[in-house]
Amino acid sequence: MTTSRPAPVPAAAQPPAAVPAQAAPPLLQSDIDREVAERQAAYEKARAAGAPVAHHPPRDYLPYRSSALRHPRQPPAAVSGDPDTAELHGPVFGATDVTELDADLTRQHQGEPLGERITVTGRVLDRDGRPVRGQLVEVWQANASGRYAHQRDQHPAPLDPNFTGVGRCLTDDDGTYTFTTVKPGAYPWRNHLNAWRPAHIHFSFFGTAFTQRLVTQMYFPGDPLFRYDPILSSVTDTSARERLVAAYDHGLSSPEWSLGYRWDVVLDGPSATWIEEGR
Amino acid sequence: MTATPPLPPTPSQTVGPFYGYALPFAGGGDVAPAGHPDTITVHGRVFDGAGAPVPDALLEFWQAGPDGSLAGAPGSLRRDPVTGAVVGRDGVEFTGFARVPTDADGHYALRTLPPGGDAPYLSVCVFARGLMHHLFTRAYLREDAGDALLAGLEPGRRATLIAAAEPGRHRTYRFDIRLQGDEETVFLEYV
Numbered sequence: 188m189t190t191s192r193p194a195p196v197p198a199a200a201q202p203p204a205a206v207p208a209q210a211a212p213p214l215l216q217s218d219i220d221r222e223v224a225e226r227q228a229a230y231e232k233a234r235a236a237g238a239p240v241a242h243h244p245p246r247d248y249l250p251y252r253s254s255a256l257r258h259p260r261q262p263p264a265a266v267s268g269d270p271d272t273a274e275l276h277g278p279v280f281g282a283t284d285v286t287e288l289d290a291d292l293t294r295q296h297q298g299e300p301l302g303e304r305i306t307v308t309g310r311v312l313d314r315d316g317r318p319v320r321g322q323l324v325e326v327w328q329a330n331a332s333g334r335y336a337h338q339r340d341q342h343p344a345p346l347d348p349n350f351t352g353v354g355r356c357l358t359d360d361d362g363t364y365t366f367t368t369v370k371p372g373a374y375p376w377r378n379h380l381n382a383w384r385p386a387h388i389h390f391s392f393f394g395t396a397f398t399q400r401l402v403t404q405m406y407f408p409g410d411p412l413f414r415y416d417p418i419l420s421s422v423t424d425t426s427a428r429e430r431l432v433a434a435y436d437h438g439l440s441s442p443e444w445s446l447g448y449r450w451d452v453v454l455d456g457p458s459a460t461w462i463e464e465g466r
Numbered sequence: 467m468t469a470t471p472p473l474p475p476t477p478s479q480t481v482g483p484f485y486g487y488a489l490p491f492a493g494g495g496d497v498a499p500a501g502h503p504d505t506i507t508v509h510g511r512v513f514d515g516a517g518a519p520v521p522d523a524l525l526e527f528w529q530a531g532p533d534g535s536l537a538g539a540p541g542s543l544r545r546d547p548v549t550g551a552v553v554g555r556d557g558v559e560f561t562g563f564a565r566v567p568t569d570a571d572g573h574y575a576l577r578t579l580p581p582g583g584d585a586p587y588l589s590v591c592v593f594a595r596g597l598m599h600h601l602f603t604r605a606y607l608r609e610d611a612g613d614a615l616l617a618g619l620e621p622g623r624r625a626t627l628i629a630a631a632e633p634g635r636h637r638t639y640r641f642d643i644r645l646q647g648d649e650e651t652v653f654l655e656y657v
Contacts, residue, residue, distance in 0.1 A: 243478045243599045246597065246598050253595050255515070256514040257515070257595075258596075258645065259651070260647075260650065261653075263652075264653070264655070267656075268656065273530055277538065278561065278562060279561075283540060284540055315473070316473055325488065325489060329484075335484040353487060353488040389481070397528045401476060401478060402480075402593055403476060404482075418479060418480060
C-alpha cells in the first residue's frame with residue numbers, strides 16, 4: 188500500500204546520497220507492522236461475522252511486497268471430481284529416489300558443519316488423521332549463520348564449506364519423517380528496511396493426491412522475530428499460524444549430541460477417497 | 467454416524483527465492499524415455515501482472531501415462547548410490563511427474579508422452595517467490611468438448627488452459643502462464 192506513507196524518515200535513517208532526492212522513502216518496519224495489523228484485524232472482524240477459518244495465507248498479501256504482481260485477481264475455477272480426475276492421484280516416490288545420507292544434513296561434506304545440531308521429526312497425516320506413507324519429504328535451509336548456499340544470497344554472513352542445507356527422505360509406515368541438521372540462523376531480506384526472517388526450515392510434502400501438495404516453512408518456538416515477519420504473519424488465523432511452529436521436545440534430544448524438535452504436518456486438499464466420502 | 471471433525475491443515479508458506487539448490491533436479495523435465503518416438507515438448511513462459519517474465523518460478527507437472535494409468539511410478543529423482551547424484555529416470559517406467567524451474571527469461575520446457583485415457587491434460591502446480599500458496603492449473607493437449615471444466619469457462623478464459631501445437635515445430639506445444647492481468651491463466655480449486 189502506498190497511499191498512507193508515514194512521516195518523513197529522520198536523516199540518520201536515510202539511504203546514502205547516491206539515491207536520488209525524489210526516491211520514495213524507504214519502507215519501514217512500522218509501515219509493515221501497520222499493514223499486518225490491518226489485515227489481522229480485518230480477518231478477525233470477518234471471523235466474528237461468521238466467515239470460515241482461513242487455514243492458508245491469502246495470495247494477495249501486500250505486506251509481503253513480492254506478492255503484488257504474482258497473485259491472480261480472478262477467483263479460481265472450481266473442479267469437482269470424478270475418479271478420473273488426475274489430481275486425485277499423484278506422483279509416487281520410492282527407494283531409488285533417496286539415499287540414506289540425504290536425511291542427515293550434517294554428513295554431506297568432509298567435515299562437520301558449524302552450528303547447533305538438531306533433530307527434526309514428525310508425522311505427515313491427511314485431514315482424516317491417516318498417515319501418509321512412503322512419500323517424499325524435502326527440506327532446504329540457511330546455515331547456522333543465516334546464509335543460503337545460493338548465489339543470490341550475498342549478504343555478509345559466512346558460507347559453511349561443510350553445509351549445503353538440502354535434505355530429503357521418505358515417510359515410514361507411520362507417516363514419520365526425521366532429519367538431522369543444524370539450526371538455521373535468522374537472515375536479512377529486502378522486503379523493507381531492516382527486514383529479518385525468523386529462523387526457519389523450508390519443507391515440501393506430497394500426499395496420496397496431487398491436490399494435497401504442500402510447500403511451507405517450519406519455525407522454532409519463541410523466536411522474537413515472529414511479530415516482525417510478514418511471511419509468517421500472512422497466515423492471519425492465530426491457531427493456524429501456531430501450527431507452523433515446531434515444539435521443542437526434550438525426549439527427542441540426544442545426550443551430548445543434539446536437540447530435538449517435533450513438528451507434525453496435516454496435508455490439506457481432497458484425497459482419493461474424496462468421492463466416496465461425498466465431499 | 468458421528469464423524470470426527472477433520473484435522474486442521476498445516477498452512478502453506480511461499481517457496482521463497484532460494485529453493486534453487488534444493489528442489490530442481492537434473493532431468494526434471496525429461497519424463498519421456500530418451501528417444502521415444504511419441505515424445506512431445508511442452509514449453510512456455512511464466513509472466514507476472516506487469517507482463518514481466520518470472521525468472522524464479524518452479525513448475526510441477528503430473529499426468530496420466532500414455533496407457534491412461536494414474537498410478538505413476540517411483541524413480542523421478544533416481545539416485546546413484548555411489549555419489550548420491552540424480553541419474554535420471556530409468557527409461558522404462560513412466561513416472562508421470564516433472565519439476566522444472568523457469569530460466570532468467572521465465573521460460574520452461576518439458577519432454578513427455580501424451581497422457582492417455584480420459585484426462586487429456588497435464589496438471590500443473592506453480593510455486594514462486596511472492597506466491598503464498600501454490601496455484602493449480604491444467605495444460606490441455608486437446609480441446610475436449612466433453613470436459614466439464616473447459617465447458618464451464620467462457621471462450622477467452624478457456625483458451626488459457628489450452629497448450630497449442632506450434633506450427634513448424636515437431637510435436638511441440640506452447641503453454642504460457644500469466645499469474646495476473648488481462649489474460650490471466652485460469653487457476654483451479656478442488657471442491
